[in-house]
Amino acid sequence: MKWGIVLSTSFPKKIRIFDTTLRDGEQTPGVSLTPEKKLRIAESLDKIGVDALEAGFAAASEGEVKAIKLITNAGLRAEVYSMARGVIGDIDSVLKTGAVGVHLVIPSSDLHLEYKLKKSREDVLKITADTTQYAKDHGLAVELSAEDATRSDLEFLTKMLKAGVSAGADRLCPCDTVGVLIPERTRELFSELKKRFKKVPLSVHCHDDFGLAVANSIIALKSGADQAHVTMNGLGERAGNASLEELAVALKANYKVNLAIKTELLYETSRLVSRITDFPLQPNKAIVGENAFVHESGMHTHGILAHPLTYEPFPPELIGRTRRIASGKHSGSHGIRASLKEMGLYPNDEQLNVIFLRVKSLGDKGKRVSDADLQAIAEAVMELPATRPIKLEEITVVTGDRVTSTASVRLNLNGKMLTEAATGVGPVDAAINAIKKAVGIVEPMKLENYSVKAITGGTNAVTEVAVSLSKGDRKATAIGVNEDIVIASVEAMLSGMNVLMTNYNKQKLKEKT
Numbered sequence: 442m443k444w445g446i447v448l449s450t451s452f453p454k455k456i457r458i459f460d461t462t463l464r465d466g467e468q469t470p471g472v473s474l475t476p477e478k479k480l481r482i483a484e485s486l487d488k489i490g491v492d493a494l495e496a497g498f499a500a501a502s503e504g505e506v507k508a509i510k511l512i513t514n515a516g517l518r519a520e521v522y523s524m525a526r527g528v529i530g531d532i533d534s535v536l537k538t539g540a541v542g543v544h545l546v547i548p549s550s551d552l553h554l555e556y557k558l559k560k561s562r563e564d565v566l567k568i569t570a571d572t573t574q575y576a577k578d579h580g581l582a583v584e585l586s587a588e589d590a591t592r593s594d595l596e597f598l599t600k601m602l603k604a605g606v607s608a609g610a611d612r613l614c615p616c617d618t619v620g621v622l623i624p625e626r627t628r629e630l631f632s633e634l635k636k637r638f639k640k641v642p643l644s645v646h647c648h649d650d651f652g653l654a655v656a657n658s659i660i661a662l663k664s665g666a667d668q669a670h671v672t673m674n675g676l677g678e679r680a681g682n683a684s685l686e687e688l689a690v691a692l693k694a695n696y697k698v699n700l701a702i703k704t705e706l707l708y709e710t711s712r713l714v715s716r717i718t719d720f721p722l723q724p725n726k727a728i729v730g731e732n733a734f735v736h737e738s739g740m741h742t743h744g745i746l747a748h749p750l751t752y753e754p755f756p757p758e759l760i761g762r763t764r765r766i767a768s769g770k771h772s773g774s775h776g777i778r779a780s781l782k783e784m785g786l787y788p789n790d791e792q793l794n795v796i797f798l799r800v801k802s803l804g805d806k807g808k809r810v811s812d813a814d815l816q817a818i819a820e821a822v823m824e825l826p827a828t829r830p831i832k833l834e835e836i837t838v839v840t841g842d843r844v845t846s847t848a849s850v851r852l853n854l855n856g857k858m859l860t861e862a863a864t865g866v867g868p869v870d871a872a873i874n875a876i877k878k879a880v881g882i883v884e885p886m887k888l889e890n891y892s893v894k895a896i897t898g899g900t901n902a903v904t905e906v907a908v909s910l911s912k913g914d915r916k917a918t919a920i921g922v923n924e925d926i927v928i929a930s931v932e933a934m935l936s937g938m939n940v941l942m943t944n945y946n947k948q949k950l951k952e953k954t
């Protein structure tokens with residue numbers, strides 16, 4: 442069966458991806474990265490196949506110069522750029538980093554000229570020519586961006602870009618700095634600019650203030666641009682930039698464009714960037730959100746089990762994910778039977794009906810039903826002894842502003858005592874690391890997702906931690922509830938690990954032999 446639709450073939454032969462996660466993305470309020478963290482993200486973006494990386498804004502700080510230097514020295518395949526304003530000193534900072542190119546950003550709208558830059562149009566033309574010339578004289582490739590281009594006078598924008606081209610600019614980018622473009626206007630703008638700049642390649646740089654960043658980027662790529670500026674997870678100022686994962690998958694799955702991005706690495710890269718930037722994703726985020734391949738409603742799970750394409754736009758494997766069937770208020774008996782089968786539990790029809798009703802009634806009370814809950818319900822209904830291979834014997838966490846958080850745990854794994862200690866960026870991280878270390882020796886498992894919410898307000902609030910774990914192809918969700926966030930996290934981890942370690946299929950076999 443075929444999936445997706447072919448709409449057009451009018452894309453350029455080669456679409457270039459210019460990733461700005463480490464510059465525009467880092468400008469996300471609350472995000473600030475150390476050079477080492479930037480390097481880790483750069484390496485993962487390089488692996489995924491982006492053509493160019495904007496690694497930072499060299500003139501911003503010494504740390505920024507150090508970060509860009511680290512990245513240029515890492516031997517990546519992607520071209521490394523640094524941003525600079527139309528200031529000679531900014532370009533000197535770029536020269537310290539070893540970057541091959543400068544992303545030179547100069548405002549073109551009267552609004553920016555009058556209120557921010559306090560310069561005339563003539564000044565801007567001269568600045569554009571001088572700084573472009575200076576960068577070229579020093580051997581840098583120049584990606585010249587007109588800031589706020591989409592609210593600029595087209596004739597002046599053309600003049601300014603021409604001044605850049607005469608001074609040697611390699612590429613032009615009319616930035617949609619505040620995300621006001623709509624697809625129709627994008628087509629007009631890029632078609633017109635392509636007419637005026639036949640020989641100079643164009644980039645598109647969109648922001649998502651109206652949720653149109655990816656749509657506008659696609660239209661631009663069909664109307665004269667051959668490179669898109671994007672960020673992983675759509676990070677960026679305000680509502681963010683056009684998202685790498687959304688653009689790449691839309692182009693590949695819906696437009697059948699042969700894009701040189703390894704989409705099967707998108708999910709793990711998204712998780713890595715989310716972890717390192719400490720910027721969680723909304724569950725319903727397109728492509729990489731936690732719920733993008735989770736099915737709960739009875740009608741949908743029934744369809745999915747018969748044929749996954751009934752309720753999925755493309756196979757999750759395309760982006761390196763797997764699908765999951767969740768239990769809850771909207772569950773159907775087919776979905777619950779399938780989830781239990783994964784655990785090796787085969788209730789008869791009567792038992793299944795009781796389990797089904799209990800899951801529904803929990804859901805009706807507004808509770809999330811995790812896989813660990815489903816297993817416990819099934820065990821009770823099927824009168825199976827509740828086996829929990831891992832039990833917590835003891836946990837101690839030391840934390841403070843002058844010490845690295847350290848946790849030590851003692852676990853009972855099927856009667857065997859396991860003791861481990863680990864450090865972490867905070868008490869929760871340390872505790873989880875210690876548990877992973879202790880159990881990992883016997884059964885390697887991966888923590889895919891961790892989310893926390895306070896159920897009541899105040900510092901004595903009850904905390905609910907939800908985790909999603911995987912072991913090979915199997916996945917399990919679990920919830921921990923406690924006044925103490927560390928204990929809630931530990932409970933959720935152990936409860937999820939217990940689901941993955943309980944294998945009724947194996948036990949049955951053992952009983953038979």
Ligand code: MN
Nearest residue numbers: 465618646648
């Ligand atoms: Mn921007």
